Amino acid sequence: GNSVTQMEGPVTLSEEAFLTINCTYTATGYPSLFWYVQYPGEGLQLLLKATKADDKGSNKGFEATYRKETTSFHLEKGSVQVSDSAVYFCALSPDTGRRALTFGSGTRLQVQP
């Protein structure tokens, strides 16, 4: 079956530090890949997505590149802010069937001023 593995948190960084959250996946075919963010007390929001190999998703300074050869979709940001503190979920949607999302376990990011 499909699965998503992401690094465990919490990740604690100082403001303006570089962020990387690793995500790898297992799936057949050509899934779409996503990063969702959950701010404290709020629902999930789509942060960025990529639908095919070598695509780069980007939003709000965050980037992730769909690497089929390494089955990875690592999230990066060059300079984090306190407001980026949240839980980040990597997810995939298969290219067939119901296309339900499979989520990783989530990584909590804490950015300190």
Added chain:
Amino acid sequence: GAVVSQHPSWVICKSGTSVKIECRSLDFQATTMFWYRQFPKQSLMLMATSNEGSKATYEQGVEKDKFLINHASLTLSTLTVTSAHPEDSSFYICSARPGQGGYEQYFGPGTRLTVT
């Protein structure tokens, strides 16, 4: 655009009672809605997929007689937790997918259920 609401946002009920949670797509029609459960500090676990006008598809290990799902219209799906027990206490999240065959889902803010 693409807003999904859930009602109630939180509910407390007594053991043995039933609770209904509504999920609405406010500005689009959703042929497919998903229901997830999230335990504290854990990921979302897909419970079931509902399609308008047909029976829901439940994930393995989810009791369909306990978690009743009704997708009555293109903008409304309901999850009813029947004969709730304390172990059903959790955060329930719905998502809705517009149109046919796409991959994007929009998430509701979630409903926190506490069973006493």
